[in-house]
Amino acid sequence: MIPLRIEATNIGAVPHVDIDLSNINLASICGPNGVGKSTIFTIAPVFALFGETKNSCGMDNMVRLGTQEMDSTLEFEHRGEIYRVIRTRSTKGKGKTTLELQRLIEDPELSARKWDSLSGTTTWETEDKIKELLNLDAETFLASSMILQGKANEFTSKPAGQRKAILAQILGLEIYDRLLEKAKEKERAVNIELEKAKAKLSELDTRLVAKPAVESERAVCLDEISRIEAEIQSKESELRQARDRVRQLEIKQQRARELDRQIDTLWTEIEQKESEKSEHGDKLVRAQKILDSEAQILSKSNEHEQVKQRITVLQTKQPRLSELDIQERQIRGELVKIESQLTTTSQQVTKTETILACQSELEQAVNEFNLLGADIERLDKLAETFRIQELNAIQKKAAWEKKDTEIENRAKELNDQISGLKKKVEMLGNSGCINPENAQCRFLADAQDAKKKLPDLEKELASIDGSQIQPYWEEYQNAKRSVEELKYDPLQHKQSKERLNFLRPKVEQAAQLDSKQELLQNLKQQKSQAEEQKGQILDRIKGFQAERIKLVEELKPLTELEARLPKLAQWAQVKDQLPAARGMVAVTNETIAKLKTEIELKRKTAYQLGNEKNEIDRWVDNLPTELGGIADLEENLGTLRKELTDYSTRAGVIDAQLKSLEKDEEERRQIKDQIIPLAKDLVRWQTLVKAYGRDGIPALIIENAVPELERIANEILGQMSKGEHSLRFETQRDLKSRAGVKETLDIIVSDWIGDRPYETFSGGEQLRIDFAIRFALAELLARRAGSRVEWLTIDEGLGSQDAVHRGLVLEAIKSVADRFRKVLVITHIEEAQAVFEQQIYLEPGEDGVRVKLAA
Incomplete structure (x- = not known):
């Protein structure tokens, strides 16, 4: 893997930088402190590839102060192809990260090259694709391609067991882990x-x-089946003969049941005929009885007609009785109204006479009412003035209490703020920072801001005293005195109003005295008229009651007549039956004679069928x-x-x-x-x-790689130490607690004293050993076909060396540079910067970091 271009925006203290590394082979990185040399060449590439940040701090903490988004782009060559990784981070809202993996390909349509996306559907999938492409994770990448500031011993400081694991990953031996799992x-x-x-x-x-026993059992089953089938045939023949005999008997049994049914039917018909004959006999008796009582029936029928006519006459008089009851109820209702009116008029006469008798008392009430009215008008005005002055006093008191609360709360708030700011200022002294006053981190910047605010708040707190409350207190006391000087008595005011309301009805009565005399005469006249109407109504009620007594006497026989009428109606009904009774006597005698003949015939047939059934029953007895x-x-x-x-x-x-x-x-x-x-x-x-497995091919590869790594490291270490030091790797160590060996990767260093572990040497000596092993690791990777990282970055790795050994380290770096495609050395030592023919100068600018290349 060879970096070609690094672009970063808002990472750490770097606003923006874009560096083309395609023509850089061996160069020093120069620039003032704080310009972002380490951020650009170590943090930005690792962030782009693996999402890792400085000292594993959160990504959001790496976003430059005052901004909300950062991004890093790394273009690199890998196995003959060019790739680009772009990672962004936004702190807006809940935060968001994006990651793109692209490859530069030929576009036949445009006859040009373009970027083709290889990204996964999620950030995690894209990171996995990057790791698979490089065959490295972040830890191995850092250990094999970078010597970071203060971490030159990134590989050698690891425990022996981890060193061997890292070496195995660098050599691409994790593929055997996957093969081992698949094989398992x-x-x-x-x-x-x-x-x-x-x-x-x-x-x-x-x-x-069990097969022989099953075959023997099958033969026994077949023999039994043949025997049982022959016996079944014999029994079935016997059963058919028996069933034929039973069918003949069942036919006879069926005939016997049929004869039973016929016999039962005949006797039923005989019973019905006997019942019918008996009914006709009863009818004959009833008809003859009617004919015997013919004279009495005719007499009672005539009496029925006479009673019915008399009831009709009396029933026509009954409605008048109801009318009298209704008219009496109506007139009595009028009487109640007249009596109520008379009572009301009498009460009004009494009341009016009482008022006219109290004339002098009412005139005194009028005089007192007028005097109280004038006094209450004065008290109403005084009450309004009192209400305004009292409201003003309440408002003044509220203003005084509010101001007192505001001053107290402001003093408490200032004390709390001053206490918090003092704690932040104390952090400046406890931070351990060399120059805390000019520190740029957010933590110390907040403490510096607190130190600036503290004097102003302490000054404001000192200016707060009780004099600001005094004017409000005096205004409240003046308003309170004004209320007291009015000498307004609310109780006296209330009692005066109550007395006035008590006198008001009497005043109203006094105003009506002139009209009361005339009213009294009218009321007495109304009372006289009501008494006259009452007498007339009482006379009418007496007339109704006399007529009613007469009607009741006339209607007394009606009830007894209505009770006799139903009984006489029965005789009238029987009168209508006399012609039918004469005809029924003749017909019934003829019907009874016919029924006697039919009964005798059916009884004879029943006896004949009974004899036949008895004969059949003797055969059916054999059926069970x-x-x-x-x-x-x-x-x-x-x-x-x-x-x-x-x-x-x-x-x-x-x-x-x-x-x-x-x-x-x-x-x-x-x-x-x-x-x-x-x-x-x-x-x-x-x-x-x-x-x-661990003791198989991977162990052989490591055993073969370790001597080569040891040889390259000794060549470089010998050049750096002028032959004073050499080293060797031990891959196994005897166990102390029991027999056997333990897998390890110990580093044993030899000097003029003897052989000692790497960990016992001084810091400067360890640094030379670190460089030698790092260079050897990188060269070993370059010779293998696995993960080739042909890029080496050294960040401030010369500070602990003296001038002589620093020169040796620089010469060692130059001597191994041709083994890598790109070597970058970050250093602030000018003599070290001048050793390299290529220099990359970084300077802060208005729009970002300016880059100058010198060759």
């Missing part, structure tokens, strides 16, 4: 299939053991015996048929078992043929699992 899956699948086949084979063998014999035969046949069914069913089951066993034999032959290839497949997959 295949091994498990084949092993499961083989075990299933073995289990099935054992199951089939168990079932096939015949039916019992049939039942026994059917029961025997049922038993035999059940035995036949059981044996037939068993024979069918045995045939099915034999067919199933034949299928089992065929299946056993097939499984036997499958087991041998499956066993061979299992051996092959077990071999591959061992080959792809």
Whole structure:
């Protein structure tokens, strides 16, 4: 992978920068502190490819202060093709990230090149595609292609176990992990299939053991079936003969039932004829009785007509009685009205006479009413003035209390703000920053702003005192005194109004005294007229009552006559039956004689049919015996048929078992043929699992790569240390707690003292070792066909070296530069910058970072 162009906007402190690296091979990155050298060449590419940020802080914290969006674009060459990755981040709303992976391709239609999208449907899918393309994740990419500021030991400082894992990933050995998993899956699948086949084979063998016994049982079943079928044929012949005899007896039995029915019908008809004869006899008796009472019937019928006429005359007088009741109720209603009017008039006369008797008292009430009216008018005006002055005093008090509350709340608010600002100012001293007054981070910028605001707030708090409240207090006291000076008594005012309301009805009565005398005369005249009308009404009521008594006396016989009429009506009805009774006597005698003849004939027929039935019953008595014999035969046949069914069913089951066993034999032959290839497949997959495992091909590759890595690192380290140091890698270590070895990647360094672990050397010595191993790793990758990162960035990696060793490191960098396609060294040391023929100068500008290339 070779970077061709880096573009970044609003990342960290960088507003915008666009750098073309296509012609850069070995260059130093120069510029003042804070211009963004490390951000542009280390953070921006890693953010674009993997979404990683500085020190793993949140992406939103990397957006430049005062902006809401940042983006990073990296164009690079990889395996002969050019790709572009664009990642953006917005802090608007809930925040949003976008990621694009593109490849530069030829467009035949336009005869030009264009960017073709390789992105997935989500950001996660696109990141996975980038990792798959580069065959690296962020950690491995950083460890193999960048020596960051303060992280020159990114690879060597890892624990020994992690070093070996990182080296394996750099060498592309994770493909063997995937192959190992697939081989294990295949091994498990084949092993499961083989075990299933073995289990099935054992199951089939168990079932096939029973085949001879099943065949012997089938022969016994067939013999029994033949015996039972012969016995069934014999029993069925006997049953047919017995059923023929029973059918003959059942025919006779049916005839006997028919004779019973006919006999029952005859006796029923005889009973009906006897009943009919009896009914005609009763009719004859009733008709003769009517004829015997003919004279009495005619007398009672005449009496019925006389009573009916008298009832009609009396019923015509009944409505007058109801009319009298209605008229009396009406006149009594008028009497009630007259009496009510008379009572009301009498009360008015009494009331008027009482008022005329109190004339002097009412005149005194009028004088008191006039005096109170003038005094209440004065009190009303005083009450209005009192209400205005009291409202003013309430408003003044509210203004005084409001101002007092505002001043108290403002003082509390200022105290709280001052306390918070002091805590923020204390953070400046505790931040550990070299120059906290000029720091650009948000955390310290907020503390600096608090320090500026603190004096103004303390000054405002000191200016708050009680003098601002005094004018409001004095205005409230003056308004209160004005209310008290009015000397207004609300109780006295209320009592005066109540007395005035009490006198008002009397005043109104006094105004009406002149008209009361004339009213009294009219009322007395009305009373006299009402008494006269009452007397006339009482006379009319007496006339109605006399007429009513007379009518009641005349209507007394009506009830007794109405009670006699229904009884006499019965005799009138019987009178109408006399002609019919004479005709019925003649006809009924003839009908009774005919019925006697029919009854005798039917009784004779019934006796003849009874004799025939008795003869048939003697034959039918043998039917239960015949039916019992049939039942026994059917029961025997049922038993035999059940035995036949059981044996037939068993024979069918045995045939099915034999067919199933034949299928089992065929299946056993097939499984036997499958087991041998499956066993061979299992051996092959077990071999591959061992080959792809940790102790297989990956271990061989690492064992072969480590000597080459060790050789390249020693060449570079010897050049940097003038031959004072050399190193070796140990891939295994003896276990202390038990027998065996542990996989590791220890770094053992040799000098004039002897062999020591890498971790025991000083910082400057470790840095040279770090560079040597880093360069060796990069060159090792360049020689392999896996993940080729032909780009090396060194960020401030020379500060801990003295002048002599710094020169050696610089020479080492230049000596290994031809092993990479691109080497970039970020440094603020001028003598180090001058060593490189190509320099990239970065300067802050109005629209972003200006870039100058020098060669």
